[in-house]
Amino acid sequence: MPALFSLFNDDEGRWMKGNTHTHTTCSDGQLPPQQVADWYRGAGYDFLFLTEHEEKLANPQALPDFAALSSTDFLVLPGLELRLELPNERVAHLLALGTARTGLWRPTWSLSDAAQFALDEGAVPVIDHPYWSGLTYQDIAQVHNAVALEVFNTTCDVVCAKGFARSYWDHLLTQGLSIHGVAADDAHWGRQVPDYGRGWIMVKVKEFSQQGILQALRTGHFYATCGPEFRAVALVGDEVVVETSPVQRINFITDNGYSSVEHAVGDQLLTGARRPLSSFRKFLRIECVDKAGHFAWTNALVFAE
Numbered sequence: 001m002p003a004l005f006s007l008f009n010d011d012e013g014r015w016m017k018g019n020t021h022t023h024t025t026c027s028d029g030q031l032p033p034q035q036v037a038d039w040y041r042g043a044g045y046d047f048l049f050l051t052e053h054e055e056k057l058a059n060p061q062a063l064p065d066f067a068a069l070s071s072t073d074f075l076v077l078p079g080l081e082l083r084l085e086l087p088n089e090r091v092a093h094l095l096a097l098g099t100a101r102t103g104l105w106r107p108t109w110s111l112s113d114a115a116q117f118a119l120d121e122g123a124v125p126v127i128d129h130p131y132w133s134g135l136t137y138q139d140i141a142q143v144h145n146a147v148a149l150e151v152f153n154t155t156c157d158v159v160c161a162k163g164f165a166r167s168y169w170d171h172l173l174t175q176g177l178s179i180h181g182v183a184a185d186d187a188h189w190g191r192q193v194p195d196y197g198r199g200w201i202m203v204k205v206k207e208f209s210q211q212g213i214l215q216a217l218r219t220g221h222f223y224a225t226c227g228p229e230f231r232a233v234a235l236v237g238d239e240v241v242v243e244t245s246p247v248q249r250i251n252f253i254t255d256n257g258y259s260s261v262e263h264a265v266g267d268q269l270l271t272g273a274r275r276p277l278s279s280f281r282k283f284l285r286i287e288c289v290d291k292a293g294h295f296a297w298t299n300a301l302v303f304a305e
């Protein structure tokens with residue numbers, strides 16, 4: 001069964017809330033690792049990836065002590081953010097979730113090279129904040145080996161209004177690339193407006209461990225959100241049926257103008273919508289948007305040609 005449907009219909013597994021992109025004083029974050037971990041644990045998160053900029057590490061030997069920051073009900077996991085030099089003085093960043101092995105990265109790597117490095121390490125490569133980086137569709141379409149991209153990045157939204165990357169995602173899905181979408185904070189702390197606690201993923205894991213979480217990321221067993229909840233997505237007969245927390249609209253996103261929107265009418269918010277599966281072309285992903293304008297995103301179902 002495709003992950004879009006098995007995520008909600010498979011009885012196995014527990015829902016875990018996590019942030020996949022965070023900085024501390026080990027690179028350019030403004031809070032030490034313990035305080036960062038304490039904030040996320042206190043806010044009800046189950047796991048947190050610390051993803052320091054490799055080129056900004058104060059001391060490559062002094063990465064956070066991930067095990068010491070973790071407990072039985074809260075995991076602090078290793079990651080790295082790799083800086084890549086692109087033509088025309090542009091810079092791309094790629095996250096390697098699941099490794100903090102430094103000293104191997106080169107800024108001259110392409111995005112694909114960096115993603116391959118992550119895969120070789122047993123880690124999960126994520127293209128982060130493509131809009132902030134000014135990536136072109138051509139740049140991003142060359143990366144066939146990334147597992148996910150950040151459809152939302154809190155700090156890029158707070159600092160320069162370039163946090164969303166919905167059209168980049170659709171471009172890749174239209175090419176037939178089955179890439180997942182995460183929402184993440186990229187918290188640096190110390191901003192005028194909080195750059196933490198505003199975008200996260202809800203992961204369904206069979207095993208609450210680093211390997212269990214990485215495997216759920218690889219297989220797309222999660223959804224991304226800035227607040228609203230997906231409660232069910234199922235194929236009933238030939239219809240896709242979705243249930244959500246109360247929202248203003250539910251967007252069924254597919255190729256070009258074949259997408260459609262279910263709007264709340266009057267004061268009555270929506271908690272669900274349905275569409276025939278046959279009405280979608282190339283791929284289907286579902287978004288919902290609450291009254292405050294906060295988005296949530298399912299991962300995509302990509303149809304075979």
Ligand SMILES: [Zn+2]
Pocket residue numbers: 081093128129
């Ligand atoms: Zn970055």
Ligand SMILES: [Zn+2]
Pocket residue numbers: 021022023081186
């Ligand atoms: Zn970052």
